[in-house]
Amino acid sequence: MTTAQESTGETAADDRKVAVISGGSKGLGRALVERLLEEGWRVATFCRAQNDFTRTIAEDRPDAFFWAAADLGEPQSLRTFARSVTERFGRIDLLVNNAGVLHQELFLTTAPKQIDALITKNLTAPIMLTQACARVMTRGGGGTVVNISSINAIRGYRGVTAYAAAKAGLDGFTRSLARELGAFNIRVNSLVPGFFDSDMTAEVTSTNRERIQRRTPLGRLGNVDEIADAVLFLTSSRSSFVTGQSLVIDGGITC
Template identity: 65%
Template sequence: MTAVQDTPHTGAGGPGAGKVAVVSGGSKGLGRLLVERLLADGWKVATFSRSANEFVKDTLAEQPERFLWEPVDLVDRKALRSFVGGAARAFGGIDLLINNAAVLNKQELFLTASPRQVDLLLASNLAAPIALAQACARVMSNRGGGQIVNISSINAVRGYRGVAVYSATKAGLDGFSRSLARELGPLNIRVNSLVPGFFDSEMTTEVTEQNRERIARRTPLGRLADVEEIADAVLFLVSPQSSFITGQTIIVDGGITC
C-alpha cells in the first residue's frame, strides 16, 4: 500500500507529516475536531485540558507517538510554559499553535459580575493565550518559522448583553494578533485571528431555543455554523494556500456581523 493510500487512516504522508501542532483545549468542541483533523493530516499534536475524556484516552491509546495530552488549567501560567517545553522536547519542535481553549462559564450582567469572575476570564481567555504564544513563538523562531491562530469570537466584533468581559478578552486577542504579526513576520511566523459565529458545543448549551432561533433569523445564511465549517477555515489558515495571510481577523459567521 502506498503512503497516499494510507493517508485517510493514519495521516502518514499527509500535508502535516513531520509537523508539530499545539492546540489548547483539544478534548471537546472545536478543539477536539481540530486535533482529529490535524492527526488525520499527519501532524503530531500536543493538547491539554483540565480533564481527560474518552476521546483523549482513546487517542492516547491509539496514537501514542503522535498525540500528547496533559491536564493543565489555563490559569496556571507556569504549567502552560512547562507544557509547551515538554511538547517541544517530545516532538522535536513546534510549527503551529492554535489558541482554542477559552471559558465563558455563565453569561451575567456586568453590574453584578464578581471581581473573581472578571479575573478568571481575563486570565483564561487573554493572559493564557498570550503566555502560550510567547512560549511557542520562542520555539518557532529557533526552527525558522511557524504559525499562530487565535480563536476569537463575534463578541469581539459586535456587542451582546451578558458577555462584556468575555468580549473584551476576545477583542484583546484580535489586537494581540495584529501587533504580534508585525513583530513576528520577519521571523517567518504568521499570526491570525479566526472569528467563529455561534456553533453547537458545551460552551453554547445554555443558549435557549428562542435565542438560537433569533441568531438564525439574524444570520444572512439563516442558521448557526456547523463546527466543521469553523475547522475548515482554521485549517485553511494553517495550510500553504494561506501563506501570504498574516495579521488578519477572519470572520466565519454566516454573515451575522455584516
C-alpha cells in the same frame, strides 16, 4: 538489504510537523486534533483532566499524540506544557489558541474575581502559551499561530462584557504579534467565529437560537466542521501570504 541506519541502530528523525491545540478534548479542539492527525501531523493538546477521547488517542497513536494536564487559570502551567511538547516532539510548527471560558452575567453584578478569571483564561493564558511556543518556532525556522476569537469582540452583546473585552484583546494581540514575528517567518491570524453548535452554545434557549438564526443571513448556525475548515485554511500553505488578519466566519450576522 540492511541500511546504514539499521546497522548502526540509529533511527531516522521524525520530520512530521507538530501542532499544539489548546483545549483539544472536545468541540472545535477535538475536531482539529482529529483532522490534523489525519493529515499526518503530530498533535499535542491539554485540558484540566483527561477524558475518553484523549485517553483513547494517546493509547492508539503514541507516536503522534501527546496530552498533558494544564489549566488556563494557571498560565505558568502552559509554559511547562510547551516545554514538555518540545521535549517530546522536538519542534512546534502550529499553535491554535482554541481553549476559552464563557461566563454570562450582567456587568454590574459580576464579581471582581470572576472578571479577573475571564481575562486570565481568555487573554493572559493564550498570550503566555503563544510566547512559549513562538520561542520554539523561531528556533525551527517559522510557524503559524491561530487565535480563536469571537464575534463578541466586534459586536456588543449583553452579559458578556469581560469575555468580549478579552476576545477583543486577543484580536489586538494578533495584529501586533504579526508585526513582530513576521521577520521570523511566523504568521499570526485570528479566526472570529459566529454562533455554531458547541459546548458554549449548548445552553442557548430554543427561543434565542431561533432569534439568532433569523438574524443570520444564511438562516442557520454554523457547525464545528465549517469552523475547523477555516482554521485549517489559516494553517495551510494556501494562506501563506496572510498574516495579522481576523477572519470572520459567522454566516453574515455581523454584516
